Amino acid sequence: MNSFMNSETPPKKTSLVIDFVIVGGGLAGLGCAIALRRVGHRVQVLEADSGLNMQTSGGIRMPPNMSKILYHWGLHEQVQQIAFKSQAIDLQLFEKDELLGTHIWDEEMLQETRGEFVMARYCDLRKLLYDTAVALGAKILFNSHVKTIDPDARTVTLASGRVFHADVIVGADGSLGKTREIMEAETPQPHQLVMYSSTVPKKAVLQDKELRPLYDRTHRAMYAWFGYGRAVLAFPTGGDRDLGLYVYGPADGNEGQWEQPAPIEGMRRILETAEPRLRKLGALAKPPICVPVTDFPDLEDWVHDSGRMVIIGEAAHPMPPGAIQTIAMAVEDGAVLAKLFSHLRAEDQISNFLYAFEDLRHPRCTAVLKKEFGDIFFMTLPPGEMQEGRDAHFRAKRDAGESVLAGGEGETVEEWSEMKDIFGYDAEDEADDWWQEWGVLKEHAIGREIVESGASISSIVVQHQATSTGSIKKQQSTTRTKFSGGQPRLQF
Ligand SMILES: Cc1cc2nc3c(=O)[nH]c(=O)nc-3n(C[C@H](O)[C@H](O)[C@H](O)COP(=O)(O)OP(=O)(O)OC[C@H]3O[C@@H](n4cnc5c(N)ncnc54)[C@H](O)[C@@H]3O)c2cc1C
Structure with missing residues (x-):
């Protein structure tokens, strides 16, 4: 630890x-x-x-x-x-049993994110x-x-x-x-997509020799399956507990809220065209809930x-x-x-x-x-150039024995650096930085004296003036973008 x-x-x-x-x-x-x-x-x-x-x-x-x-x-x-604790993620195809590749979480990156x-x-x-x-x-x-x-x-x-x-x-x-x-x-505007959430008893998974590897991998993994308009995520939930299962598919009228049970047949219908292991998981799953994927303005x-x-x-x-x-x-x-x-x-x-x-x-x-x-x-791409490019990219990494989401030598993978930004973010540090940069400045402006951990406000303000190059707008610049089906950048 x-x-x-x-x-x-x-x-x-x-x-x-x-x-x-x-x-x-x-x-x-x-x-x-x-x-x-x-x-x-x-x-x-x-x-x-x-x-x-x-x-x-x-x-x-x-x-x-x-x-x-x-x-x-x-x-x-x-x-x-x-x-x-997950150490890796397997990316697979929904319709056929093909492993597109594995990404092993970089220990160094995780250390950095703390x-x-x-x-x-x-x-x-x-x-x-x-x-x-x-x-x-x-x-x-x-x-x-x-x-x-x-x-x-x-x-x-x-x-x-x-x-x-x-x-x-x-x-x-x-x-x-x-x-x-x-x-x-x-x-809000619902998309034509819903997500079923269920769990599959660990015991049932372990009793099936095709499914057992979901718990038995060398690296403790979570799993993603990509399909046309359909996708699945599965992950062990810890200790002796069950496998968490998220199944995305076309809206079918079963969508409700997190507290409401939904008919399991709806989830199984989405899995009808899936590779055998997914159909088995669907057959073993507990009653799910079904929630819509919604675009909230x-x-x-x-x-x-x-x-x-x-x-x-x-x-x-x-x-x-x-x-x-x-x-x-x-x-x-x-x-x-x-x-x-x-x-x-x-x-x-x-x-x-x-x-x-x-x-x-x-x-x-x-x-x-x-x-x-x-x-x-990205996970539910229709057949075509983008989907082929996605799969070919992962296969090439897989065949080279590389972690599929990481950049190769000399390669900058935008997804990966963005992922590090998201995972590395420290919410509490950001709030502290705001206080040091702007909060104390405002206090100073209205003549309120603050003593923080031995440093008086005057010293903090002097420090601020020496280091700050931005304006307060830096903190306020909000890019309020709505979903536009933009570029796929996977983070998992
Ligand atoms: C019962 C439940 C089960 C969930 N299960 C899962 C899960 O298994 N997996 C998953 O990924 N996400 C689940 N979610 C969703 C997840 O909690 C949220 O997506 C996310 O964590 C953000 O939660 P939140 O607290 O902002 O909102 P919510 O989780 O929606 O919580 C809002 C809370 O406010 C309460 N509330 C609403 N209106 C009022 C009111 N007028 N007066 C008093 N209280 C009110 C609700 O009862 C609820 O407890 C679940 C949510 C709920 C409510």
């Missing part, structure tokens, strides 16, 4: 403790609750469900940029208990976040359906009539929640005009289901928000910090979103 993975640096605590009310206790809401409690704020989470919803649970994937946050929060051991590729069950991660948030003192109420939110009055009212007052309201109620509605989101504002409400996670930037960065983006949001609010010492900073959050997170999430749609497009 790398030493960084177990090292929890004691977080900087806020000087001014305020009340956050978080609407929604999904992964974004719970992650945010942990992060805010770590820096000393009071947190109330309101969740409509009656509990953690352990019944309908599929697999989730956590890339290095996310696992590093959990490790930084001191959860390395707990993550290891619920997760499976994280790992880990997979788990949704319910295990949610429970871990819930337990951690409660242990840190967050108050979490189930059966608390939020009916109305008044960001100007800073109140949140439950269906029961109970009213909660907040200094800041955090909307973490998902892509179809109330807070996104308040921010006047446009109507970009939401320009994540902060309400009152300056007292912000949206995070799927409420702010819904991602396609099964995307590798979906949950990571939600957890990064909470980490960044809390880092900013660790510097709170006066009420007039609140709205500035919320806008800083939006400025930091919006470009990052937009870039990641574009890439996620690119990945789905």
